[in-house]
Amino acid sequence: MVTRITLTVLASAASLVPLTGPAAPLEWGPGPLTVDSLPRVTYVAHRGGAREVPENSMSGLMAAYGRGTAQVLDFDTRMLRDGTLVVMHDPLLNRTTYLGGEVRGLDGREWRGVRLRPKASLPGSWRSERPPTVAEVLDRLGGRVLLMLEAKDPSSLRPLAALLRSRGLTRSVFVNSNDPGLARRAHALGLLTQLWRSAGQLRADRPERWRSYVDVLDVDFRARDQDLRRAVRSGVRWVWAHTVVTPRQRDRVLALGCNGVITDAPGRLARVPVRPAQRGARPWRA
Template sequence: MVTLIASTGLAAVVSVVSLTLTGGHAGGPPLEWGAGPLTVDSLPRVPYVAHRGGAREVPENSMSGLMAAFRRGTAQVLDFDTRVLRDGTPVVFHDATLNRTTFLGGEVRGLDAGEWRNVRLRPRDRLPGSWRAERPPTVAEVLDRLGGRIVLMLEAKDPHGLDRLASLIRARGLTRSVFVNTNDPEVARRVHDLGLLSQLWRSARQLRTDRPGLWRSYVDVLDVDIGARDADLTRAVRSGIPRVWAHTVVTPAQRDRALSLGCDGIITDAPGRLARHPVRGPGTVTAAPGR
């Protein structure tokens, strides 16, 4: 069941816009690719990831937010969350319910693709800039618009939709351009077995007892909580997993700590803010990357 969240006068002041989604088409690559898609091999030594598009700077998991983060160039990877609708359509959304970020209420899985077209995101008042309500995109739309132009990271919030996600990624030739993220090591193994790039995130609590070395044969990115203890982050860095990226970083001090402990990627809600502050460490000051 989907319910409307009412607010006095809200409907009168909200401007609902339709997205014009260019690039990409069924059965072919996005027109922006040129000779071929951008892959993980193009990433710098320390990539910056715009978490949910950079949720402190843009509306999270929105097409306008992802496009703004792409155009600003302060991150080399764009992250977004995925859920699965009643009819199996993968969509870009974080929560299991619509209540927090849209004008509706109810479960995401209760909708089909036709009903999804009526959902509108509700931008937070405290975001910088001016943002209008918009329909949250499907995963196919984001892959068609941005796949191959920048490395993407999607979290599979509903693992039962993993086969459908894999099909969408494969059909567009993006198996080396998209990380598929999960908190479950067994789902990460499935991602790897499907021929995709697997990413495993772990909380500070989980990292206290984790043995990350056990995952090195099938995890491409270990995504570690910036709130974890130094010893736990160091153990992750020494696990043999090729990439260890810290989440969710919001201050320059958090970033600098993660880098000093050996993490080689920064997942952040505020890529623009971090880009304005040089990295500071023992005896070194370097600029945060831009594009």
């Protein structure tokens, strides 16, 4: 059941976000952009860059794309009761929209009435807008920038795979989960797989066991140095640290061997050069 939440402040006027994004560099060549284009160090805009844009919104994702401070755009997916795949992190509507209730309680028609509630703390001016469907994000951005989506509902894996295959995006989109079993299933479906692990999980993990079916190991930056080094030595091709928001956090994980960061503030990190690791630096304390 969906319940209304009293509105205290109406969303601000729409920010002007280009709908087409920057022109594709000539070196990309024909066809969709794929993982072969990833740089040595990758920046991922977590939920579009949730400290800089409205999370999991089309305008936020388009702004992140237009700014060019991240090579990968991340968003979360959930499935409605009629099987429609939509972009939303929480199982409930309450935190990020003007409605309350379970996301899975809606169907595609009802989803059109949902409106996001941008945080007042975000820089700039943002409109209230409908959260997009997964198909809409893929059709707008798929192949123009690399994408990373977290499958919040395990049962959505096959429909997600069908969407990616039908658009020729199986080498352009990472499918993320905290479940090694789901990562194995995604790999078997021919998808790029990403497995995230918390600092606590990494203490007991043996990530080398996953290297045959995990493309990205997504590690908690708060993990111990030795756990991050073990992840880097696992044989998994990419090891990216989440969710980084400061240059110091970034510099530490890169010094430990990670080759990417997942960040809520890609613009902030882009403005501060990476500092080289220093001998005798004090160990990280969470």
